[in-house]
Amino acid sequence: MSDATPAPPAGYALVTGASSGIGEQIAREYARRGVPLVLTARRADRLQALATELRAQVPVxxxxxxxxxxxxxxxLVAELARRGVKIRILVNNAGYGIPGRYRSSDWTDHAAFLRVMVTSVCELTWRLLPSIRTAGHGRILNVASFAALMPAADGQTLYAPAKAFLLKFSEALALENNDKGVHVTALCPGFTYSEFHDVTGTRARMRVSPSMWLQAADVARAGIDGTERGDVLVVPGWRYRVLHAIVKLLPHRLALGMMARNSRKVRPLD
Structure with a gap:
């Protein structure tokens, strides 16, 4: 009997927003596990640097x-078909935030945000689902946020609703595709060390306990492990799991009031 580690199932993992943060770490973790990758993001130079590095482990x-x-x-899907690349795992990770209250940004900015955070997720999933269902051991990992599990906050008005949509979308997809052995997971991390708050310009205003910050590599590993187990919801970090349990027990008005008082710690002024 051989003790060799079995090879992963055939098929590529497509990771959106792979140029930095959680997406980059998810790509690194899949490469460590021997899963070939398709990396996509806006910043081609950073993607190329990551691809060059990871090609020492897997096809990229x-x-x-x-x-x-x-x-x-x-x-994107047409280009994959042209290259003959079969997708077994889809990681919908691309995302960002728009700081400030709703009317402080132009509608064109909000519309682009919704296309990245909601519409493109739905369309990529719809277009790739047949391949994922027929590949065997298909996986869909939607990177949501702990914000999806909390009352809405003041500022970044569309962020939590978009992430809450990803959670419900994942739940429905999990039920619909379980018959084909497809695991669908919503990953809901809290504050994570990445470029997110630098891009939104909120880093200097963040007044969050160091104990609440997560490492992107730990979040990536938790999400992939949860997807392999078939967990529909993954909340990395025991502190966030405890907080989630507490918030569920609070009256909604009280929880919303607490969020209103704490929003100013992490949101920019208009």
Missing amino acids: ELVAADLADPAAPEA
Whole structure:
């Protein structure tokens, strides 16, 4: 009897938003596990550097795409078909935040945000689901946020609703595709060390206990492990799991009031 580690099932993992943060760490973790990769993001130079590094472990395909472009999901899937790349795992990770209250940003900014955070996720999933269902051991990992599990906050008005949509979307997909052995997971991390708060310009205003910050590599590993187990919801970090349990027990008005008082610790002023 051989003690060799079995090879992973055939098929690529497509990771959106793979150029930094949690997406980059998810790509690194899949490469460590021997899963070939398709990496996509807007920043082609950073993708190329990561692809060059990871090709020492697994085959890596690179497709630069801006998911704020309504044509991007269809074009991305068409390019994969042209290359003959079969997707077994889809990681919908691309995302960002728009700081400030709702009317402080133009509608064009909000519309682009929704295309990246919601519409492109739905379209990529719809277009790739047949391949994922037929590949065997299919997986869909949607990177949501702990914000999806909490009352809404003041500022970044569309962020929590978009992430809550990903959670419900994941639950429905999990039920619909369980018959084919497809595992669908919503990963809901809390505050994570990445470029997120630098991009939104909120880093200097963050007044969050150091104990509440997560490492992106730990979040990535927790999400992939949860997807392999078939967990529909993954909340990394025991402190966040305890907080989630407490918030569920609070009256909604009280929980919303607590969020209103704490929003100013992590949100920029208009």
